[in-house]
Amino acid sequence: MYVYDEYDQKIVEERVKQFRDQTRRYLAGELSGEEYRPLRLQNGLYIQRYAPMLRIAVPYGLLNTKQVRKLAQIARDYDKGYAHVSTRQNFQFNWPELEEIPDILAELATVQMHAIQTSGNCIRNTTTDQFAGVAADELVDPRPWCEIIRQWSTFHPEFAHLPRKFKIAVNGAKMDRAAIEVHDIGLEAVKNEAGELGFRVLVGGGQGRTPYVGAFIKDFLPWQHLLTYLEAILRVYNRYGRRDNKFKARIKILVKALGENVFAEKVEAEWAYLKDGPSMLIEAEVERVSKFFVDPAYEALEDQSEALAKLEAEHPGFARWRTRNTFPHKKPGYIAVTLSLKPIGTAPGDITDKQLDAVADLADRYSFGELRTSHTQNIILADVRQDQLFTLWNELRENGFATPNVGLLTDMICCPGGDFCSLANAKSIPVAESIQRRFDDLDYLFDIGDIDLNISGCMNACGHHHVGHIGILGVDKKGEEFYQVSLGGYAGRDASLAKILGPSFAQEEMPDVIEKIINVYVGQRTEDERFIDTYRRIGIEPFKERVYAKNH
Amino acid sequence: MQKIIKGREIVTDNWHLLPKETTFEEIPNTDNVIIPVALWLEHGHALTTRDGRLGVWLDSDEEPESIADSLEHFQVIAINFPAFTDGRGFSYARLLRERFGYKGEIRAIGDVLQDQLYFMQRCGFDAYVIRADRDPEAALAGLNDFTVTYQTGADQPQPLFRRRLA
Numbered sequence: 001m002y003v004y005d006e007y008d009q010k011i012v013e014e015r016v017k018q019f020r021d022q023t024r025r026y027l028a029g030e031l032s033g034e035e036y037r038p039l040r041l042q043n044g045l046y047i048q049r050y051a052p053m054l055r056i057a058v059p060y061g062l063l064n065t066k067q068v069r070k071l072a073q074i075a076r077d078y079d080k081g082y083a084h085v086s087t088r089q090n091f092q093f094n095w096p097e098l099e100e101i102p103d104i105l106a107e108l109a110t111v112q113m114h115a116i117q118t119s120g121n122c123i124r125n126t127t128t129d130q131f132a133g134v135a136a137d138e139l140v141d142p143r144p145w146c147e148i149i150r151q152w153s154t155f156h157p158e159f160a161h162l163p164r165k166f167k168i169a170v171n172g173a174k175m176d177r178a179a180i181e182v183h184d185i186g187l188e189a190v191k192n193e194a195g196e197l198g199f200r201v202l203v204g205g206g207q208g209r210t211p212y213v214g215a216f217i218k219d220f221l222p223w224q225h226l227l228t229y230l231e232a233i234l235r236v237y238n239r240y241g242r243r244d245n246k247f248k249a250r251i252k253i254l255v256k257a258l259g260e261n262v263f264a265e266k267v268e269a270e271w272a273y274l275k276d277g278p279s280m281l282i283e284a285e286v287e288r289v290s291k292f293f294v295d296p297a298y299e300a301l302e303d304q305s306e307a308l309a310k311l312e313a314e315h316p317g318f319a320r321w322r323t324r325n326t327f328p329h330k331k332p333g334y335i336a337v338t339l340s341l342k343p344i345g346t347a348p349g350d351i352t353d354k355q356l357d358a359v360a361d362l363a364d365r366y367s368f369g370e371l372r373t374s375h376t377q378n379i380i381l382a383d384v385r386q387d388q389l390f391t392l393w394n395e396l397r398e399n400g401f402a403t404p405n406v407g408l409l410t411d412m413i414c415c416p417g418g419d420f421c422s423l424a425n426a427k428s429i430p431v432a433e434s435i436q437r438r439f440d441d442l443d444y445l446f447d448i449g450d451i452d453l454n455i456s457g458c459m460n461a462c463g464h465h466h467v468g469h470i471g472i473l474g475v476d477k478k479g480e481e482f483y484q485v486s487l488g489g490y491a492g493r494d495a496s497l498a499k500i501l502g503p504s505f506a507q508e509e510m511p512d513v514i515e516k517i518i519n520v521y522v523g524q525r526t527e528d529e530r531f532i533d534t535y536r537r538i539g540i541e542p543f544k545e546r547v548y549a550k551n552h
Numbered sequence: 553m554q555k556i557i558k559g560r561e562i563v564t565d566n567w568h569l570l571p572k573e574t575t576f577e578e579i580p581n582t583d584n585v586i587i588p589v590a591l592w593l594e595h596g597h598a599l600t601t602r603d604g605r606l607g608v609w610l611d612s613d614e615e616p617e618s619i620a621d622s623l624e625h626f627q628v629i630a631i632n633f634p635a636f637t638d639g640r641g642f643s644y645a646r647l648l649r650e651r652f653g654y655k656g657e658i659r660a661i662g663d664v665l666q667d668q669l670y671f672m673q674r675c676g677f678d679a680y681v682i683r684a685d686r687d688p689e690a691a692l693a694g695l696n697d698f699t700v701t702y703q704t705g706a707d708q709p710q711p712l713f714r715r716r717l718a
Contacts, residue, residue, distance in 0.1 A: 007712060010700045018697045022667065038637050039667055121637065151702045151712070157674035158646055158705075161639030227711075238643050239615075273651060278704050278711060285713035 001062045001370055002147045002292040004112045011154065012114045019043050020102035027099065038161070043105075044090075044118030048422050051095045055118040056108060060128045060146040060170075061089035061373045065360035068371065070111045072356035078104050083356065085341060085349040087413055087462055088167070089127050089373045090118055094420055116154060121162045121249075123153035123234070127169045129177040130374035133293060134336050134382045136328045140172035140189035140197060144290040145226065148281065152227050159234050163241035164249035166234070167206070179375065181205050181213050181495035182467055184251045185233060190220065198222045203233060203263065204255030205495070207461035212252045213495045217264035223286070225271075227279045232271035236263070296368040296383060301333020304386035311390050318393055320442065321404040326389070327380075335386050337367075339379040339401035340411065344436045347429045348414040349377030358399045366392050375464075376413055378406065408445045409453055409518070410436045413464050417457030417474065418481070424457035426474025426481035431455055431510050438511035439518075448518055451531040452491070467491035469532045470517060471498040472510070483510055487517070487543055488535050499540055502548055513547055520546045555688050556659070557669075557680040560695060562688055565681070567607060567628060569661065580604065586630050589614050592622070600625055609661065612640045620652045628679075629654065633662035642675045649676030649706040669694035676706030 004012075019039075026036040040047075044055035056071070071091055075083045078100055084092040096104060108114055117124055126149045128142045129135060149168060153159075159166075171178040172189040180186030186202035198220045205214025221229050237251045240258075255263045312319035327336040339359065342348050351359075359379060363371045366388055367381035374380060379401075384392055396402040405411045412435070415421065417428030432455055439445055454468030458475075465471030467489040475482050482504035489498030505513050520543050525534045535543075556565045569586045570579065576595050579585060579602070586607035592599060599606060607628030608619060619626070629648060631641040641660065648654040659679035660672050669680055673695055682688040702712045 005716075007700045007716070011698060011702075014698045014700070021693075035636065035665065121639075148713075154702055155671075155698065156703055157671040157701075158642045159639065160642065160668070160671045161637045163639075235643055239640055243638060243640075278709055278714060282714065284717055288713075288716070 001064060001143075002059075002289065008151075009109075009112070012109045012112070012116070015043075015114060015116055016102060016105045016109050019105060023098070023102055038120055041120035042117055042122055042160075043101075044115035045098075045101055046119065046422070047098075048094070048420055052098050052101065053416075053420065054093045054096050054101060054104065054115060055086065056091045056093070056113060056115050057118050057125050058090050058113075058373055059150050060126055060132070060143060061130055061375075062143070063371050063373070065363050065369045065371070067111045067113055068356050068360040068363070070107060070113070072353040072360070074104055074107060075353040075356065081354075082350055082352045084347070084416065085351065085373050085377045085379070087349075087375050087377060087415065087464055088118075088125055089130075089375055090125055091373070092416070094416070119165070121164050121166075123156065123159055123162070123166045123168065126150055126153070127167070127178055127183075127375060129171055129173055130372045130376075130378075130380050131177065131327055131336055131382065132172065132372075133295075134329050134331075134334075135173050135175075135177075136330045137174040138172055138330065139174065139191065141290075141293055142170040142172035142178075142187075142189055143293045144286060145172075145187070145189065145199075145223075146170050147289050147292070148226070148285070149230070152230070152279075156234075158231075159238055162234070162238055163243045164246065164251075166237070166251065168230075176491075176493040176495075179464075179467065179491035179495065181493070182207055182211070182464075182491060183214065185230065186214055187226075192220055196222065199226060201229065201233075203267075204252040204260065206250050206252045207464060207466045208250060209247050209459045209461075210250075210253065211461065211466040211497050212256065213497060214252070215255065215260040217260060217267065224281050225275050227281060228274040228277060229267070229271055231274055231279060232267045235270050236266045240266075295331075296370075298331050298334065298383070299385075301331070301385065301387070303332050304389075308386060308389065315390075317404070318390060320446065321393055321402055322389070323446075324404045324406045324408060325402070329383070331383075333386050335384050335389060337381045337384045337389070337392065337396075338374070338406045339381065339396060340403040340405055341378050341401075342405055342411045342436075343400055343403040344410065344440055345433065347416070347419075348412050348432055351379075355399060355401070359401075362392070362395060362399075376411065378411070404442065405445060407450050407452075409439050409448055409451050409514075410445060412436075413452070413454040413468070415456050415462035417455075417463075421457060421462075423460055424474060425459075425476035426457050426483065427507070428455045428457040428463060428472075428474055431472060431474075431483060431507060434507070434511050435514050438515060448522070449530060452489070453514070454489070464491065465489070466497050467495060468498060469535065470514065475504055477504070481507060483507065485513060485517070485547075487540055488532070490532055501540065502544055516546045517543055554681070554684075557682065557688050557692060557695075558657075559678060560692065562692070567605075569609065569630065572611075584627075586628055589619060592625075593618060596622070607657075610641075610644060612638050616644045616647050616652070623648075623652060623654045623656070626654075626656055628657045628659055630659045630661045630681075631677075633660060633664055633668070636663045636665060636668065638663075642671060645672070645676040646706060666691040666694035670697040674701065674703075674705035674707050 456463035486498035609630035
């Protein structure tokens with residue numbers, strides 16, 4: 001993974017110093033709460049219900065074990081012994097003291113980490129495929145491009161105060177596991193007929209209050225022009241994005257208002273001035289950054305299909321786990337493993353300090369000392385030898401990481417919700433837990449198969465409910481918490497937004513409602529048909545009828 | 553007279569900023585004035601024969617393209633930040649410096665505080681009228697928040713990835 005040089009290190013150290021002074025001025029009354037707000041947000045610091053929440057950047061989800069051990073130590077020393085993986089591949093701490101945040105940042109800087117631009121109206125952490133660099137279906141490794149974008153977007157002076165937050169995602173594989181179509185900018189690395197590398201560029205996707213699937217405005221942007229083109233898009237947005245209403249300030253609203261063609265023309269006109277300027281990328285820089293993402297020292301191995309099949313016959317639990325929690329690797333004899341952070345009874349994405357230390361230890365022993373976080377709030381060991389898979393499974397079980405539910409109903413995306421977040425209209429974690437408890441039969445879960453259930457505690461949609469096959473949104477009705485259900489969302493290639501099923505439900509009704517929806521699917525599906533495909537075939541009506549039937 | 557930051561120093565300001573509702577007739581002949589851009593667009597060359605020096609100011613929804621052809625008439629272009637978080641002025645300053653080649657003073661006015669100054673300077677501002685309730689002397693520190701920059705800017709024509717090679 002990328003290693004800081006003196007310049008990168010200097011920037012994070014100067015940031016610590018700057019933020020320490022900003023916090024000092026706030027505590028001394030030299031900055032009002034209102035004035036401190038945009039400053040702290042751009043450093044990932046929220047003032048929450050009970051305590052501040054600090055969001056730490058994990059650029060495109062990559063971590064080394066030194067960093068993970070540092071996170072464990074911070075969880076112990078400054079928090080209540082746990083951390084949370086966010087839906088933007090970042091880490092969050094829910095209980096730090098405001099006065100200690102600068103010290104936490106100083107600790108992070110010693111392991112090349114920071115909290116820069118993890119919130120606020122600026123360019124956020126660029127995200128990508130959690131299997132980048134190892135996926136068998138990958139065409140281009142997105143990680144060097146994510147790092148190039150990270151550096152370009154870090155303290156970009158012109159885009160320090162955008163109309164609203166701005167999220168970029170990059171995909172380089174056949175499948176889109178980075179949900180690029182629901183980002184402010186989605187980039188798909190592609191090759192043209194001549195074999196040259198470039199990007200398909202999408203703008204104006206996004207979730208939140210008014211969700212949109214974005215529009216592709218450029219089919220092939222040669223890689224040299226990546227930064228100048230991004231700069232052109234951001235400049236058009238910075239100048240013309242709405243600032244009078246924060247609910248209409250995302251770029252998606254501007255793209256809709258102008259129409260994607262007019263928006264694209266404005267970008268082209270701006271880009272014409274920038275494209276051959278000094279920000280045009282050069283081969284030497286791409287090479288410099290790419291060198292950090294070359295393959296680790298893989299051994300020449302063979303796939304272990306037979307040996308694994310034999311183990312599976314003896315250990316049905318291993319078989320079950322391998323079906324759900326592993327992912328094909330580009331190298332023979334290797335496999336990528338997902339550690340589920342969704343056991344029943346734990347808030348989705350939560351991980352304790354001890355578990356963090358254990359993960360670091362496992363990554364050192366099984367996966368070249370690196371790991372990844374996913375936007376589905378799990379952790380990945382990307383480079384595991386197949387001949388060590390069984391022993392790893394046993395270790396994962398001891399540490400609570402082996403729940404075999406990746407991609408299943410109980411592997412929910414879920415925001416922290418009203419238990420922590422001051423924006424939330426409703427709690428989300430208890431709803432997730434009540435559904436997990438209802439569907440605690442593994443055989444049944446496996447039978448239901450692939451399904452994305454996403455829960456947000458408010459319309460800001462941190463839990464990605466718009467793109468869940470089943471989406472749940474917490475709403476406030478006259479001071480009471482209710483839950484609106486939607487169906488048919490899809491975050492992958494040819495993304496779609498979920499449709500609202502009907503009137504919302506009380507919290508205690510939710511397990512029944514989800515069960516009825518699942519029953520309709522199970523009754524209607526054809527052999528091997530996934531939930532989303534059945535939904536697309538039969539539409540929303542049969543679900544509506546069952547869920548709202550008077551005497552069921 | 554108010555104190556402002558000019559370059560990296562505190563100086564006494566010798567310009568008068570005229571509010572939006574100012575009429576053409578109210579513009580004094582001898583004073584150094586910064587006029588609302590609308591007055592320039594309406595009266596233009598009638599203003600170039602004054603004895604005093606001339607500046608113009610843009611609000612955050614007034615585009616710099618409107619004065620791109622008349623930059624030689626202004627000693628100062630001021631850009632208003634109606635709120636700390638309104639970042640349009642950053643783009644305007646870059647365009648004035650980098651695209652239209654303006655060499656005179658670009659000053660930030662409005663809700664201007666210490667923690668914008670570093671970004672403003674990178675975008676081409678070289679004068680800052682710190683909000684009246686704050687001490688410009690203390691705000692000066694904001695210009696030095698960082699010593700390393702990744703991107704190009706009005707202060708740095710080469711991005712770090714090109715400088716790294718050197």
